[in-house]
Amino acid sequence: MLKALHISNYALISELDIDFEGGFSVITGETGAGKSIILGALSLILGQRADSKSIKVDAEKCIIEAQFDISSYKHIDSFFEENELDNEGNLCIIRRELTNSGKSRAFINDTPVSLIQIKDLSNRLIDIHSQHENLLLSNPAYQLEVVDTIAQNSAQLSNYQKTYSDWRHLQQELKQLQKTADKQSSDIDYIQFQFKTLSDANLIENEQEELELEQETLSHSEEIKAELVKAQQLLTEEQMSVALLKEAASALFRVKNYIPDGENWHERLQSAFIELKDISSEIASFEERVEFNPTRLEWVENRLSELFSLQKKYKVSTVGELIVLRNEFDKQLQRIDSFDEDLERIKAELQAAEQQVAANAQKLTQSRLEAVKPIENYLVEQLTKLGMPNIQFQVSISTLDDFAENGNNEIQFLFSANRNRPVQPVSQIASGGEVSRLMLSIKSLVAHKADLPTIIFDEIDTGVSGEIAHRMGEIMRDMSADMQVVTITHLPQIAAKGAQHYKVYKDDTADITQTHILRLKSEDRVNELAQMLSGKNITEAALKNALELLVNN
Numbered sequence: 001m002l003k004a005l006h007i008s009n010y011a012l013i014s015e016l017d018i019d020f021e022g023g024f025s026v027i028t029g030e031t032g033a034g035k036s037i038i039l040g041a042l043s044l045i046l047g048q049r050a051d052s053k054s055i056k057v058d059a060e061k062c063i064i065e066a067q068f069d070i071s072s073y074k075h076i077d078s079f080f081e082e083n084e085l086d087n088e089g090n091l092c093i094i095r096r097e098l099t100n101s102g103k104s105r106a107f108i109n110d111t112p113v114s115l116i117q118i119k120d121l122s123n124r125l126i127d128i129h130s131q132h133e134n135l136l137l138s139n140p141a142y143q144l145e146v147v148d149t150i151a152q153n154s155a156q157l158s159n160y161q162k163t164y165s166d167w168r169h170l171q172q173e174l175k176q177l178q179k180t181a182d183k184q185s186s187d188i189d190y191i192q193f194q195f196k197t198l199s200d201a202n203l204i205e206n207e208q209e210e211l212e213l214e215q216e217t218l219s220h221s222e223e224i225k226a227e228l229v230k231a232q233q234l235l236t237e238e239q240m241s242v243a244l245l246k247e248a249a250s251a252l253f254r255v256k257n258y259i260p261d262g263e264n265w266h267e268r269l270q271s272a273f274i275e276l277k278d279i280s281s282e283i284a285s286f287e288e289r290v291e292f293n294p295t296r297l298e299w300v301e302n303r304l305s306e307l308f309s310l311q312k313k314y315k316v317s318t319v320g321e322l323i324v325l326r327n328e329f330d331k332q333l334q335r336i337d338s339f340d341e342d343l344e345r346i347k348a349e350l351q352a353a354e355q356q357v358a359a360n361a362q363k364l365t366q367s368r369l370e371a372v373k374p375i376e377n378y379l380v381e382q383l384t385k386l387g388m389p390n391i392q393f394q395v396s397i398s399t400l401d402d403f404a405e406n407g408n409n410e411i412q413f414l415f416s417a418n419r420n421r422p423v424q425p426v427s428q429i430a431s432g433g434e435v436s437r438l439m440l441s442i443k444s445l446v447a448h449k450a451d452l453p454t455i456i457f458d459e460i461d462t463g464v465s466g467e468i469a470h471r472m473g474e475i476m477r478d479m480s481a482d483m484q485v486v487t488i489t490h491l492p493q494i495a496a497k498g499a500q501h502y503k504v505y506k507d508d509t510a511d512i513t514q515t516h517i518l519r520l521k522s523e524d525r526v527n528e529l530a531q532m533l534s535g536k537n538i539t540e541a542a543l544k545n546a547l548e549l550l551v552n553n
Contacts, residue, residue: 001453001484002126003091004067009059011037012515018502019519024480026498027488027517028528033504034515035488039458042066043128044096047119050104065095068125073453079121085111092125094118126454129443134435134460137442138427143411147395149446151371153364157406160360164403167353174346181339184332191332198326201310208307208319211300218297246273357403364407368397375445382441382475387468388434390419433463440472447479455479457487461494469493473553492532496549501525526550 007016012034029035044050045066055062070076071090080087086109095107096118106118136142148157184191253266310322372395383391396412414423417434426438440460447455461472473494479485480499489495501520506513520528529546530538 006065007041009056009062010041023499024477025486025500026495027502029504033506035504046122047115050098052102062098068092128456130458151367153367156364163356167357170350195329215300361408386437392416454484473497492529497553
């Protein structure tokens, strides 16, 4: 529950601290005193977008901090675990800071967080019902939310949403595959032509480098042959150093036993002699293979020209890249061949998924249908107490052909305040006072199921008075047995029922206007109720009436 609220430099508030209690609390004050300002500050704790204009004039920074007692709400532990935040156990502090430069910061237990995280947590802790939220009654999504809350069907809804998500994913996959299949099928002639062109080229890795080397050899064959013959002859002539190397090696062999390095010199000369013989032999062998072959040269040049043309056509620079392209065209052709098979497989999976979605949607619908009578009976009972003896209220659930994220149901709240008038959608028939009473009854119904710690009503009593106001106050007080209820009201019948009573007032001086809040004690509370009954000029009758209201409540 909300334990304390601190506000500094927000709108007309310089510094304000409120301590709250459990049960039923009421806030009163003249119109324009600043009750809406306090709610506006509190809404920032709920993750509402900040506006630097909200900062008090001449202030650099605005701070709103709320303390919540969460000791009885262990289901909130999962939020802290999922977001890796410190959990103080019994106390949770949410803070917003705004600067006049437009910057906004948010904190949970002094740890910086995002607005999404603050909104997620605060929605589990507090519900602020402002007057404009009465419009929610005409929103089918809100009506569906109410039914699901009473149906307690979160497990069925979760199962449905999982299968719905899988089904939608398969739909997208089928659509994309069909689109790709259609496109590639229309391009199949082009793909086949490209693949055939590259396939017919009989591409071989490193072929280009080898052909370029062969081209160089063939182009200079006569020169190469002449030089090789010359080199080979020089190495084999007797007067050349080869013969001398052999003779020197023999000389050293004869005296090697008498010279310390003789053995080493002999082995080195012998190795040099053998190496030169090998070189001479290899030159002779290569020289025999070198020949001027115009036919082969022409073929090599034509082949290189073909490879260069392909590289230019496909905007690549190597045969290896051409081979990659050829293989990719081949894969595309194989995919096209397998599209029919893939399409049939996904269609079968989609059909099975749709059957599962339909089955889970039916379970969801059944859970909602089972909640209809309890909702109708409770609301008729409450609205009868609230001065609508001829009330008719129905929850209409129809089944749609299409599935949506929350099922395939359309919910409509149908209403009539008169026995002889047919029910119609709430938005088309209910007056302002009727909507207020209906919304309070719905909030009362939901509060018992939602496990929400705190609810704040902002003048939900609009359009009612007298005995109806008294009964609305009783409903809110009954709600406070299970949760903390705070209501802002102009009606003394409701204000008298609060266990705690706060008054918002405005202090005007020559230089500044400020909003304050005060927790009223017994005598001050009587005077506040009397003023609400009779205006600024409090009469004895108003004081007596105010005292009776407090005693009887």
